[in-house]
Amino acid sequence: MPESGALESPLRIRVNAAPMAASRGNVMKIDRRCFLSLAMGAGAGIALSPLPWKLTDDVSIWSQNWPWTPVPKRGEAKTVHSVCTLCPGGCGISVRKIDDRAVKIEGMKSHPVNQGGICALGLSGLQLLYGPTRVKGPLKRVGDRGKGQWMPISWDQAIREVTEKLAGIRKAGRPQSVAWFSGASSNTLNQLLDRFSQAYGTPNGMRLPTLEDAYSLTLSLMNGGRARIGFDFEHAGYVLSLGAGLLDGWGSPVRMFKANSQWKTAGVKVVQVEPRLSRTAAKADTWISVNPGTEAALALAMAHVILKESLYKADFVESYTEGLMEGFRNIVLADFSPEAVAKVTGVDAATITMLAREFAKAKRPIAVCGRGQGTLPGSLDLFVATHALNALVGNLNQPGGVWMVREELPSWPDVQLDSAAKTGLGYPRLDGIQTPARISLPNRFIQAVAAGKDYPVEALLIVESNPLYTLNDTALVRQALSKIPFIVSFSSFMDDTAAWSDLILPNPIYLERSDDVVGVSGYPYPTIALSQPVVKPQCNTRPVGDVLLQIAKGLGDSVATALAWKDFNACLEASLGERFKSLKKSVVWVDKAYKPAAWDEVFATERFSFIPKGIAADAALKPVSVPGDAGGFPLTLMAYDTMRLSNGYIGNPPFLTKILEDTVLKQTDGLVEINPKTAKSLGFDEGDRAQIETPKGKALVKVHLDDGIVPGVVAMPRGLGHEAYDAYLAGKGINVNNLMASVNDPISGFEAAWGIRAKLSKA
Numbered sequence: 001m002p003e004s005g006a007l008e009s010p011l012r013i014r015v016n017a018a019p020m021a022a023s024r025g026n027v028m029k030i031d032r033r034c035f036l037s038l039a040m041g042a043g044a045g046i047a048l049s050p051l052p053w054k055l056t057d058d059v060s061i062w063s064q065n066w067p068w069t070p071v072p073k074r075g076e077a078k079t080v081h082s083v084c085t086l087c088p089g090g091c092g093i094s095v096r097k098i099d100d101r102a103v104k105i106e107g108m109k110s111h112p113v114n115q116g117g118i119c120a121l122g123l124s125g126l127q128l129l130y131g132p133t134r135v136k137g138p139l140k141r142v143g144d145r146g147k148g149q150w151m152p153i154s155w156d157q158a159i160r161e162v163t164e165k166l167a168g169i170r171k172a173g174r175p176q177s178v179a180w181f182s183g184a185s186s187n188t189l190n191q192l193l194d195r196f197s198q199a200y201g202t203p204n205g206m207r208l209p210t211l212e213d214a215y216s217l218t219l220s221l222m223n224g225g226r227a228r229i230g231f232d233f234e235h236a237g238y239v240l241s242l243g244a245g246l247l248d249g250w251g252s253p254v255r256m257f258k259a260n261s262q263w264k265t266a267g268v269k270v271v272q273v274e275p276r277l278s279r280t281a282a283k284a285d286t287w288i289s290v291n292p293g294t295e296a297a298l299a300l301a302m303a304h305v306i307l308k309e310s311l312y313k314a315d316f317v318e319s320y321t322e323g324l325m326e327g328f329r330n331i332v333l334a335d336f337s338p339e340a341v342a343k344v345t346g347v348d349a350a351t352i353t354m355l356a357r358e359f360a361k362a363k364r365p366i367a368v369c370g371r372g373q374g375t376l377p378g379s380l381d382l383f384v385a386t387h388a389l390n391a392l393v394g395n396l397n398q399p400g401g402v403w404m405v406r407e408e409l410p411s412w413p414d415v416q417l418d419s420a421a422k423t424g425l426g427y428p429r430l431d432g433i434q435t436p437a438r439i440s441l442p443n444r445f446i447q448a449v450a451a452g453k454d455y456p457v458e459a460l461l462i463v464e465s466n467p468l469y470t471l472n473d474t475a476l477v478r479q480a481l482s483k484i485p486f487i488v489s490f491s492s493f494m495d496d497t498a499a500w501s502d503l504i505l506p507n508p509i510y511l512e513r514s515d516d517v518v519g520v521s522g523y524p525y526p527t528i529a530l531s532q533p534v535v536k537p538q539c540n541t542r543p544v545g546d547v548l549l550q551i552a553k554g555l556g557d558s559v560a561t562a563l564a565w566k567d568f569n570a571c572l573e574a575s576l577g578e579r580f581k582s583l584k585k586s587v588v589w590v591d592k593a594y595k596p597a598a599w600d601e602v603f604a605t606e607r608f609s610f611i612p613k614g615i616a617a618d619a620a621l622k623p624v625s626v627p628g629d630a631g632g633f634p635l636t637l638m639a640y641d642t643m644r645l646s647n648g649y650i651g652n653p654p655f656l657t658k659i660l661e662d663t664v665l666k667q668t669d670g671l672v673e674i675n676p677k678t679a680k681s682l683g684f685d686e687g688d689r690a691q692i693e694t695p696k697g698k699a700l701v702k703v704h705l706d707d708g709i710v711p712g713v714v715a716m717p718r719g720l721g722h723e724a725y726d727a728y729l730a731g732k733g734i735n736v737n738n739l740m741a742s743v744n745d746p747i748s749g750f751e752a753a754w755g756i757r758a759k760l761s762k763a
């Protein structure tokens, strides 16, 4: 079994029993202020509905000086229903309007996922709509890249310039050298981008993967078949979270807050395993403080106990699975005893044994993973170990269990490829994935472009994603983008990547356009929802789907034929069929009668495999270690997620920044969390200025002492340190991704970095 970094003793905290951390041989007290702040923050929850009125009141007073704050006039009041697409949560929203001005966003009461709830980000949507960070119309760069010098141009010119560039590259026989990046959702727009790529002849479409992709891959390798993962949390009897930030923005955040309330009422035990006292850990019944990166080892030690004591569900394991005796059991029994794993995880053997027995004997136990919000997919060993636990207790496709959810992706007729398209598609993908690909590896794409591997990228189209901000190792991403001579952003906002592009063709935001939302992250029922315009576009924008169709028309040949819809609405109609009309009224369709396939059906021809099919057992269960030398960098830096910081394509709206704790951001200083013992050993006190350095970079920070983090580990939030956007966000704190390295999972190739070695010195 691999050794982890030398970190200090195990901590096990029962937050609801007593605010203290029991460690091996000594007792560490959590500072009362720290505990109260966590408990209150978690109790108030940022995703409650309605958000506490005091907060709303404070924020509205604070924001009265903003010239762009909506000031409703007298007029006709009405409510329009739609879907929020600011995260994969898929919440229904009800937007209150006075005449044609949207004045308030609330959760849609009849929506089955959020049932009237809304999170602070969803509530802040009007700031995105009316705020100063919008790109007001098409822009062309006139100065050096990233210097912020732009010239407004007409839509005709913008579309003509992109079309001419793409036509020239294609005519020269190099369509493979055009690539695109898009956001994560599986929907018609992404289908359209795929179709455009195919017809044009490029294999380099990159969709930024998330935990959903890691789970889908795990399902296909262990269960067999294609499906989305769903968790029937509402009927679970026990929840073991291996690092998933269930109350920190994981899956569908508002749904998770509601599920948590249900768990409290029903007495469902929640155990959170992670190195830091996150809000999820603070609200759990038990927090198991584990050394970072060892969550999978803990799961495998639990499997060891379950197998050794024959606590597994025999009828499922014996009749429907394979690979248990052959590989999984041997490895787990030989290498993952609780005693051996205790040395790695810092969790004592008795606790591991107790946890395994409790999990196996509970009714309807669910194990779940996906670090933090799961915006990065993570290492496959953690998904395999977690899913193996669910299989051992037979809680697959059962009520209160982990479900394989039918996919509802639209299907269109095949594209007729012309010779240019065939030539381009004959080239390998730059991320190394075999085509046709269901996943993409932007981390490997960036590495290949930066290294000048295979062939150059001549043009990059960026849709609803901000790779220069969200991907690990910002310097490498910038190096790769610098090699691409023509970058087109379709962003609605002046985000970090848009600011680094050559042309911006702004998309309307979600409150101004139509889009479908297929599936909800982690939700166990098939769903399709329609996000639709609730107000007229506030800027000179055009939906990216419409623009893409116009570019296709201009390119002619098989591209025009394959994308012959008159506009994106027609495309949506082709995808959704009859449902399109009904969704305009109902907003969402949910197959609540859905039942996942019975074991006899799903494992009839292909049994569940404890070891991913086609992969050696020791390789599948091998953890990913952090980059960096422990001698030169004695600490481990981890990035964490919080509901108060939007950290993806959408930058934090001012409301959210306002409610950030001053232990995270103080004026423009970002703070790094550190255990008081570690801080003392390094000579730091609360509020001290420090330089944090990793093998990838350095930054100036302030120190925040916090008992709720394992000694030897420091943590910084994702979502700060933007270089672009607006005065309310740019230059505040540090983008932790600047300090992180990119680590490819050895099996899946997914971005798997969960931390990096670091050191802290006096500034």
Ligand code: SF4
Pocket: 084, 085, 086, 087, 088, 089, 090, 091, 114, 118, 119, 120, 121, 122, 123, 252, 253, 254
């Ligand atoms: S949880 Fe996500 S989808 Fe729901 S309101 Fe918040 S941002 Fe929107």
